[in-house]
Amino acid sequence: MKDKTIPARLIYRKIEGRLSAVEEERFETWLKEGREHREYYERMRSMYQQENIQEVAIGKIQDAWEMFEKRVQGRLRMKRKRYWMWGVSVAASVVVVFCLIIYYHSDTGQDVNIAVQNIVPGQYNAILEMADGATYHLGGHQGSLQEKTGRQIKIDTSLVSYLPVDDKQETPKEIVYNKLSIPRGGEYRIELEDGTKIWMNSESRLRYPVAFFNDTREVYLEGEAYFEVQRDANRPFIVHAGEQKVTVLGTSFGISCYASEVNDYTTLVSGKVKVDFERGKQSFVLEPGMQVAYDKKSGIATERKVDVAEFVAWKNGKYVFKQKRLEDILSTLSRWYDFEVFYQNEDVKESLFSGELRRFDDFNYLLRLIERTSDVKFIIDKKVVRVMK
Structure with a gap:
C-alpha cells in the first residue's frame, strides 16, 4: 500500500540533510509516488533556503497571505478542485503541508519573507516509565531496553514493543506495570507482550503489565487510544478508561476519555465489545459501527450508530x-x-x-x-x- 502522507519533520530533516538511512528510504518512496510530491518538496526547499526571515505584525502577515494567494490563484484553481474544503458540504482531501514560512515577490520588486506562525504539527514522542522508576524519552530513537526482570523491550522511531514471554521463564509472583505517557503535541504506538497493538494520541497515558500471566489482560487508559486486540478466548482483554470498563476478546475499537472533556466515548470498528459503567450500573454490548457516549456530569450513557472514521481516523x-x-x-x-x-x-x-x-x-x-x-x-x-x- 502506498504511503500518501509523510511527517512534516521528515521533510524538514531532509532539507537539512539529517535523515537516517531508514528515513531516507521512506522519504524517497513518498517522493516517487507523484509529481505533486516532488513539486511540493522543491517549493518547501526553496522557501526554507531564503535568507533574512523577519518577524512582522499580524496585520502584515494577513496582507502578505492575501497577496500570496492572489498571485497563485490561477495556478492553483484546478488543483483546489481536488482538495477537501470546509463547510457543510465537504468532499476532497487537503494535501500534506509543511509550510511554516510564506515567501512571495511583491509588486514593488522587493523580496519579502514572512514568518507566519509558531504553531506546528506534533511528532512521535513518548515517555516510558519503568516499574523500577527508570524513565526514558522515546521518539525518533531506535534500540532496545532490558527490564530488571530480564525481559526485552524494542524501541523503534514510533513504536515500543514487548517481546512475547518465553515459556521457560519463571512466572513472577506479582504483575509488573510500566506506563507510557504521550505529551501534548505527540503520538506513539505500543505493542504489548500478547501481540495487542495500541495507537496512543496526544495527552494520553497507558498503564499496562510488562507481561500477562492472569486469566485476564487488563490495562488502564487516560486520554485517547485505538486498540487492535490480539484474540485470546481464555483471557479477555479489559480496558479501564475513566468510568468505562471495556471487555473484549479480539477486536478493533477506539476509546476517548480525556478528563477535560464532557463525554467519554467507546467506538467499535470490528468484532464485539462489552462496555460497563459502575455508576448507574449500565452495560452495553456493541456491534461494529456503534458507539457508547458517556456524559460524565449526568452519569448517563447512550448507545448510537456513528461513522467510525470521525472518531478513529486520527490513528x-x-x-x-x-x-x-x-x-x-x-x-x-x-x-x-x-x-x-x-x-x-x-x-x-x-x-x-x-x-x-x-x-x-x-x-x-x-x-x-x-x-x-x-x-x-x-x-x-x-x-x-x-x-x-
Whole structure:
C-alpha cells in the first residue's frame, strides 16, 4: 500500500540533510509516488533556503497571505478542485503541508519573507516509565531496553514493543506495570507482550503489565487510544478508561476519555465489545459501527450508530469532523498542535463545521479554510489562537 502522507519533520530533516538511512528510504518512496510530491518538496526547499526571515505584525502577515494567494490563484484553481474544503458540504482531501514560512515577490520588486506562525504539527514522542522508576524519552530513537526482570523491550522511531514471554521463564509472583505517557503535541504506538497493538494520541497515558500471566489482560487508559486486540478466548482483554470498563476478546475499537472533556466515548470498528459503567450500573454490548457516549456530569450513557472514521481516523493520520462545534474542533486540534484558545465571543463556540484534514497540515492554512466558509476570524499570537466574529 502506498504511503500518501509523510511527517512534516521528515521533510524538514531532509532539507537539512539529517535523515537516517531508514528515513531516507521512506522519504524517497513518498517522493516517487507523484509529481505533486516532488513539486511540493522543491517549493518547501526553496522557501526554507531564503535568507533574512523577519518577524512582522499580524496585520502584515494577513496582507502578505492575501497577496500570496492572489498571485497563485490561477495556478492553483484546478488543483483546489481536488482538495477537501470546509463547510457543510465537504468532499476532497487537503494535501500534506509543511509550510511554516510564506515567501512571495511583491509588486514593488522587493523580496519579502514572512514568518507566519509558531504553531506546528506534533511528532512521535513518548515517555516510558519503568516499574523500577527508570524513565526514558522515546521518539525518533531506535534500540532496545532490558527490564530488571530480564525481559526485552524494542524501541523503534514510533513504536515500543514487548517481546512475547518465553515459556521457560519463571512466572513472577506479582504483575509488573510500566506506563507510557504521550505529551501534548505527540503520538506513539505500543505493542504489548500478547501481540495487542495500541495507537496512543496526544495527552494520553497507558498503564499496562510488562507481561500477562492472569486469566485476564487488563490495562488502564487516560486520554485517547485505538486498540487492535490480539484474540485470546481464555483471557479477555479489559480496558479501564475513566468510568468505562471495556471487555473484549479480539477486536478493533477506539476509546476517548480525556478528563477535560464532557463525554467519554467507546467506538467499535470490528468484532464485539462489552462496555460497563459502575455508576448507574449500565452495560452495553456493541456491534461494529456503534458507539457508547458517556456524559460524565449526568452519569448517563447512550448507545448510537456513528461513522467510525470521525472518531478513529486520527490513528491513520487524519481528522474527520462532521457538523462539529468549533470549540470541540479546536480542543481536539490543540492537543496535537499544542496551542491555547481564547474566545472573544462565547456564541462563536457553537458554530458548526465539517471537513477532513491531515494531521500534518499547516495550521494557518487550516484556519483560513474555516474563515472562508463562515464569519469566524482567527488571530494567532505565538501559541495562542484568538477566535472572534
